[in-house]
Amino acid sequence: xxxxxxxxxxxxxxxxxxxxxxxxxxxxxxxxxxxxxxxxxxxxxxxxxxxxxxxxxxxxxxxxxxxxxxxxxxxxxxxxxxxxxxxxxxxxxxxxxxxxxxxxxxx
Amino acid sequence: xxxxxxxxxxxxxxxxxxxxxxxxxxxxxxxxxxxxxxxxxxxxxxxxxxxxxxxxxxxxxxxxxxxxxxxxxxxxxxxxxxxxxxxxxxxxxxxxxxxxxxxxxxxxxxxxxxxxxxxxxxxxxxxxxxxxxxxxxxxxxxxxxxxxxxxxxxxxxxxxxxxxxxxxxxxxxxxxxxxxxxxxxxxxxxxxxxxxxxxxxxxxxxxxxxxxxxxxxxxxxxxxxxxxxxxxxxxxxxxxxxxxxx
Numbered sequence: 358x359x360x361x362x363x364x365x366x367x368x369x370x371x372x373x374x375x376x377x378x379x380x381x382x383x384x385x386x387x388x389x390x391x392x393x394x395x396x397x398x399x400x401x402x403x404x405x406x407x408x409x410x411x412x413x414x415x416x417x418x419x420x421x422x423x424x425x426x427x428x429x430x431x432x433x434x435x436x437x438x439x440x441x442x443x444x445x446x447x448x449x450x451x452x453x454x455x456x457x458x459x460x461x462x463x464x
Numbered sequence: 465x466x467x468x469x470x471x472x473x474x475x476x477x478x479x480x481x482x483x484x485x486x487x488x489x490x491x492x493x494x495x496x497x498x499x500x501x502x503x504x505x506x507x508x509x510x511x512x513x514x515x516x517x518x519x520x521x522x523x524x525x526x527x528x529x530x531x532x533x534x535x536x537x538x539x540x541x542x543x544x545x546x547x548x549x550x551x552x553x554x555x556x557x558x559x560x561x562x563x564x565x566x567x568x569x570x571x572x573x574x575x576x577x578x579x580x581x582x583x584x585x586x587x588x589x590x591x592x593x594x595x596x597x598x599x600x601x602x603x604x605x606x607x608x609x610x611x612x613x614x615x616x617x618x619x620x621x622x623x624x625x626x627x628x629x630x631x632x633x634x635x636x637x638x639x640x641x642x643x644x645x646x647x648x649x650x651x652x653x654x655x656x657x658x659x660x661x662x663x664x665x666x667x668x669x670x671x672x673x674x675x676x677x678x679x680x681x682x683x684x685x686x687x688x689x690x691x692x693x694x695x696x697x698x699x700x701x702x703x704x705x706x707x708x709x710x
Contacts, residue, residue: 442705443705446705450654452545452547453547453548453551453554456524456543456544456545456547456551457543457547457551457554457555457558459544460521460541460542460543460544460555461541461555461558461559461562463541463542
């Protein structure tokens with residue numbers, strides 16, 4: 358086991374614990390909890406058994422397993438980023454609606 | 465009164481007719497203002513010649529904008545927090561429509577537009593030739609700081625690319641809408657990128673657009689408040705987001 362695996366695993370386990378506690382405190386709903394637990398578990402597995410990614414690499418025709426992991430990570434990050442931006446925009450619009458409503462009411 | 469009704473008996477040459485039509489229409493001027501205590505009074509004074517229905521939307525200013533506007537005796541709607549140009553315009557348009565406005569004019573609060581040009585902008589609307597009029601600073605060849613000229617051209621191009629409509633001044637703050645156009649605008653909520661939002665609505669609702677040349681009065685003050693380079697870059701990013709999240 359390499360040092361990076363140990364540090365990484367510790368980090369991931371801490372995050373999974375945090376996710377679980379957030380779920381328990383109802384800060385996270387069930388789908389979000391399952392999603393994040395799944396993501397972090399996959400990361401944990403890949404950290405210890407990098408060879409499992411080779412299976413996917415062969416399947417997809419990508420050279421190395423670790424490359425597949427990186428490609429997917431980037432894809433997921435962009436997806437989440439996009440979702441955050443789009444949710445922020447919605448929120449900004451909603452805030453404007455509220456501010457507008459108040460100003461039209463007060464006059 | 466209905467704008468369509470006017471079409472029949474109006475002609476450009478009959479100027480007496482024009483002023484007669486003008487006097488029975490409910491014209492509303494909307495001034496979105498953010499920290500404009502220095503100019504707002506003068507701008508309101510200038511507009512008063514043409515309409516008494518003036519709405520100032522104070523977009524969360526922390527100076528005396530509201531106070532000065534109220535002293536001028538116009539309607540003031542105040543946003544409790546700053547929401548940006550689009551949000552302020554949307555509030556003003558909504559307020560004007562609720563008061564049964566026939567024609568809605570928007571004008572910047574920084575004094576860069578000359579109120580004397582209001583009649584020219586109203587003409588195509590009153591005559592029924594257009595649903596939307598944009599006061600364009602680029603139809604007349606006039607002096608304008610070069611970086612602003614280039615920046616504007618760039619935004620016109622982007623607007624065309626993203627939203628499929630060409631305007632010589634897509635970012636102009638001096639616009640006139642008839643009732644139909646104002647009602648078909650989506651609820652405006654954005655910041656500086658509102659100009660392109662309006663363009664999209666013009667396109668999708670098949671509104672007739674006309675541009676009328678206007679002069680822009682550039683002072684170092686109004687320059688410091690417009691879209692500088694970084695704001696421009698930010699607007700561009702938001703336009704992009706607007707485009708892909710739609």
